[in-house]
Amino acid sequence: MTVTLMSQQPDNEALARVVQRVAALPPLTAKYAARSECHTIEAFSELPVLTKDELNAAMPFVLREIHSTGAYLYGSGGTMSAPKLSLIPSSMYARDIAAHWRPIENSDLVANLYKPGRLWSSHNFYNSFAAECGATVLTVGALEDHELPVWLPFMRQHGVTALAGTPSQIAHILEFCVRTGTAPPVFADKLLWVGEPYSHHTDALVREYLPGAQRHGLYGSTETWVIGFNGPKCPADTFHVLPYQYVEIVNGDVLVTNLHRETISPVLRYRLGDRGRFVSCPCGRSDQAVQLLGRAHEQFKFLNILVSGEEIASTVKELPEVEGVQVATFSRGNPDERMQLRVLLRDGARADTALRIRAYVLTRVYRLGWAITSNEDAFEVIAVDRLETNPRTAKTPTVVHHAEAREAPRRSSDDAPVPRGAAARAN
Numbered sequence: 387m388t389v390t391l392m393s394q395q396p397d398n399e400a401l402a403r404v405v406q407r408v409a410a411l412p413p414l415t416a417k418y419a420a421r422s423e424c425h426t427i428e429a430f431s432e433l434p435v436l437t438k439d440e441l442n443a444a445m446p447f448v449l450r451e452i453h454s455t456g457a458y459l460y461g462s463g464g465t466m467s468a469p470k471l472s473l474i475p476s477s478m479y480a481r482d483i484a485a486h487w488r489p490i491e492n493s494d495l496v497a498n499l500y501k502p503g504r505l506w507s508s509h510n511f512y513n514s515f516a517a518e519c520g521a522t523v524l525t526v527g528a529l530e531d532h533e534l535p536v537w538l539p540f541m542r543q544h545g546v547t548a549l550a551g552t553p554s555q556i557a558h559i560l561e562f563c564v565r566t567g568t569a570p571p572v573f574a575d576k577l578l579w580v581g582e583p584y585s586h587h588t589d590a591l592v593r594e595y596l597p598g599a600q601r602h603g604l605y606g607s608t609e610t611w612v613i614g615f616n617g618p619k620c621p622a623d624t625f626h627v628l629p630y631q632y633v634e635i636v637n638g639d640v641l642v643t644n645l646h647r648e649t650i651s652p653v654l655r656y657r658l659g660d661r662g663r664f665v666s667c668p669c670g671r672s673d674q675a676v677q678l679l680g681r682a683h684e685q686f687k688f689l690n691i692l693v694s695g696e697e698i699a700s701t702v703k704e705l706p707e708v709e710g711v712q713v714a715t716f717s718r719g720n721p722d723e724r725m726q727l728r729v730l731l732r733d734g735a736r737a738d739t740a741l742r743i744r745a746y747v748l749t750r751v752y753r754l755g756w757a758i759t760s761n762e763d764a765f766e767v768i769a770v771d772r773l774e775t776n777p778r779t780a781k782t783p784t785v786v787h788h789a790e791a792r793e794a795p796r797r798s799s800d801d802a803p804v805p806r807g808a809a810a811r812a813n
């Protein structure tokens with residue numbers, strides 16, 4: 387049975403407008419034209435969902451017709467394959483977002499840690515958003531370990547009050563401070579984040595080393611743009627929905643339709659790949675908020691069986707000593723393929739923890755346990771100090787696939803993980 391829940395009663399006229407626009411794009415006509423007269427919420431709810439591949443196929447046609455509107459062309463994905471493109475109005479909806487979410491004001495100085503360039507949108511967005519709020523921006527970009535001894539004092543000296551970056555970047559700065567005995571950036575008491583879940587690891591570091599800092603999050607994707615927002619009183623995984631973003635939750639999957647008049651990319655019942663549910667947020671706002679429950683399980687083949695990196699990761703996260711986890715594969719599909727489970731452990735974890743985690747995973751994800759019985763070396767668990775981040779976006783993916791059979795040699799300032807304990811290959 388299909389169970390559909392919605393964020394709010396949408397404007398039927400706006401829904402019909404989006405359907406007609408999508409149906410007019412040649413690659414999507416066959417799918418939507420017969421239903422383009424869609425004037426009720428019931429009829430809308432029966433439309434088929436739009437997939438990432440379909441949206442990507444329509445982009446050349448969208449690009450051709452957008453001559454009179456200023457826009458940015460951004461991409462998502464692209465680490466292992468061609469990026470999927472999206473057109474975003476030059477306004478970046480900054481005014482619409484600031485009308486509902488305004489964590490900074492004109493007295494703030496924001497250090498923008500998002501990487502500029504390479505089709506990645508967040509750096510430009512936080513510049514636009516700060517301008518909309520009347521704040522000043524320090525356009526720093528992502529910082530490596532060797533740059534932090536110079537940049538952290540620079541930020542303090544110039545009165546930075548807010549950091550904008552991925553939770554991985556915020557954690558990276560605090561990890562550096564802990565490791566080197568450097569003073570944490572306590573002068574920045576507002577943390578503006580987007581792009582990935584606010585992890586337990588980042589949360590633990592912020593609570594300990596930036597105890598006065600308040601987190602202000604956004605939820606969205608390059609395709610849909612910002613869908614929702616939260617503040618320090620909301621749980622980090624719970625977001626209030628912007629009024630022009632129509633969110634449906636169908637059998638647990640988050641679907642989004644962007645009803646804003648300026649929207650260029652056709653975003654209609656777009657499946658983001660996130661699981662979620664509607665909740666009342668404990669912050670006290672009366673609207674329905676979306677609580678995210680992780681990514682939909684995408685499967686891949688490993689040792690001739692289908693496995694889900696999300697399932698493996700969520701199994702490991704059940705263990706109280708685990709603060710973070712990442713599934714890495716090497717040379718997948720080849721005779722020398724292997725999987726490496728990287729874990730961030732809480733302080734006080736015992737020396738044999740990696741071995742115990744290995745046994746735990748292999749008994750619960752039984753297909754994996756069965757598959758490696760004839761090839762024990764194909765699966766290892768290692769404790770690390772850092773998880774691998776995407777070099778373009780500084781996000782930390784749950785699953786990373788490497789074409790090569792082995793990890794590249796590491797430099798001290800690399801994003802690559804640093805083993806902290808012995809690898810566990812035996813049961």
Ligand SMILES: [Zn+2]
Pocket residue numbers: 616617619620621626667668669670671675
């Ligand atoms: Zn809230």
